[in-house]
Amino acid sequence: MEIKKNEITAIVGRSGEGKTTILSLINKFYKVEDNKIFIDEVDINDYDESTLRNNIAYIQQSPYIFNMTFRENLLLIKPDATENELIDVCKKSEIYDFISSTTNGFDTIIGENGITISGGQKQRLAIARHF
């Protein structure tokens, strides 16, 4: 398959047909051995993991949310983000109003794996974390 630049590609298929596997491969969670994947004509095996992962935002169906504050969860990927940047990404991810409504806002502690927030809120937080 070829995924073209500047286009939106949706990979659709029944359960177990390999959608997640494609995402795992392009994030180099597994090594490509029998076939080849090229990104901009460069073999994926020639990229290091950090280059790939700094350029690919992979939001999983059930993202892992740590038992820390909203702020700490958001800063995991970009530790030097400013308060204004956090507010901005949370607004874009449509989670800012919810965070603001909690007792301590960004400093509210979310339970183990986001026990106190909904599935959709976890996904929004994961999207904000990747902006």
Ligand SMILES: Nc1ncnc2c1ncn2[C@@H]1O[C@H](COP(=O)(O)OP(=O)(O)O)[C@@H](O)[C@H]1O
């Ligand atoms: N880590 C793994 N090791 C071996 N087989 C796997 C692994 N993960 C998924 N599979 C198998 O690979 C196939 C594709 O799985 P997956 O990519 O998760 O499908 P999808 O996301 O399209 O539902 C399935 O048959 C699944 O059981």
Ligand SMILES: [Mg+2]
């Ligand atoms: Mg899947």
